[in-house]
Amino acid sequence: METAQRVGFIGLGIMGRSMSYNLHRAGFQVTVWNRTRSKMEEAAGWGAQLADSPREVAELSDVVITIVGDTPDVRAVVEGENGILAGAHQGLVWIDMSTISPATTQQLAKTAAERGVRMLDAPVSGGDVGAQEGTLSIMVGGEAAVLEEVKPVLQAMGSSIIHCGAAGAGQTVKACNQIMCGLNLLGMVEALTLAKKAGVDLDTMIQVTSKGAAGSWALSNLGPRIVEGDLDPGFSVQFQQKDLRIVLEEAERLQLPLVGTATANQLLRSVQAHGGNEDGTHALITVMERLANVKVAPGDE
């Protein structure tokens, strides 16, 4: 019998917390590190080995996973003095599951390769519930052979694992995903606001339109929450805005005008201006309410 594969895990936020536990439950030996040390206590409770640095995580692991906030956070835990690359041995696989810049991802994959480290980008969708239940959708960029090698690791966290192409392709597909989330959301809140101003029952409008050519996940899942006045995340405005910034930076690099996405990004900024960073993305309805001087979601102010 082989020794269980040693998996390092860096980033114990709302996603990483559940994902690392699911790796443990699947039988992997898990070593964790988190910038805020107090978040490592829970992991110690279920039997994780605690490391003092990303470097030490790399030294103790065959596969290292990162899921941290933003592009600079990834660079810090990878390229820093006590980073993954400093502790990496030949043949280590590093899987970055953060949502960051596709262009930076391509650079990091090269840097890692120069150190003998094989990198995959593997951003996820499915939210905190998908992380808990191990049903994340995982979009993978990098070499297909490396993906095959670590597939059992990813299968402990996700139910759909799809190879999207070379390094950065996972991040590109995630960017595409966030473009559509933003614009489907905008269409849904504009429609709800028109229905409200015209005096049409919102539930009826959602019921009629969600089954046909206007249908979307946003309409079916976030529309009813707006009607109930529930603006909790789901997926929060601050993370959507971080992701749209990455999309728009990538679009600038590619000389790609994204008129619709830029509009969604600017309107979501107004949610932030009113202190709604922690609200769900469907709090975009409050911007429509202010623009149109009408109350759509009951009871949120």
Add this chain to the structure above:
Amino acid sequence: METAQRVGFIGLGIMGRSMSYNLHRAGFQVTVWNRTRSKMEEAAGWGAQLADSPREVAELSDVVITIVGDTPDVRAVVEGENGILAGAHQGLVWIDMSTISPATTQQLAKTAAERGVRMLDAPVSGGDVGAQEGTLSIMVGGEAAVLEEVKPVLQAMGSSIIHCGAAGAGQTVKACNQIMCGLNLLGMVEALTLAKKAGVDLDTMIQVTSKGAAGSWALSNLGPRIVEGDLDPGFSVQFQQKDLRIVLEEAERLQLPLVGTATANQLLRSVQAHGGNEDGTHALITVMERLANVKVAPGDE
């Protein structure tokens, strides 16, 4: 046994042609009129009675249906010298299945009521295929009791018949529908263009994103057609633009800023500037192609 209900039908375009035939097949006595007389020949072939004017249609019918191009076309066949109201008897039900202005619909419902005519607005979605198969989704505004009375007539044409509220509510829900169609479409073409410029396989991107939070009818149904280079309608740009003009007029009346919808409308105008009026709405991809200087849909120029 009762005599079959007499149904008048005005407007034998791509939709009305199939809808009137389905009424005939359901056992109604159908009298038709169309502005272009030659289109009435087909209906004569399956046994429709031909009228000389909308006025005569009204004289010969218990229920009159209109499905014509735009708001002025409806006014002409209803309020004109030889219009429906000129030939209407007390108790006639007029069902307008065109997509027109909610505000004009409310005025017309009042005008009709003054002449003893009960009006329903009942715009549809489901396209030419839904019209042929009798599976249209029908959004109804007006009095619920009148809808109950004529429900068998609507059931001959549609599989989902939903009462949305008072006069104009059907048109309002259709407007909401078209807002979301426009913005889901914009999100989809922006995402496809990013994927293309970044070198990611388009089918893979659609496959990965369509099942999750970015999912929409537009992505699942129109996305693959773009990848195949098929820009045929579906639903044509000229009709979507007519509908978005109605949406934006209604929004002006309601003092409702629709930043996203206006953007979709302006970008679709560029399809029109390049002669794409008759293309499907997903020809919006060609605007992205010109904006970003990249080819996404194969073989369309």
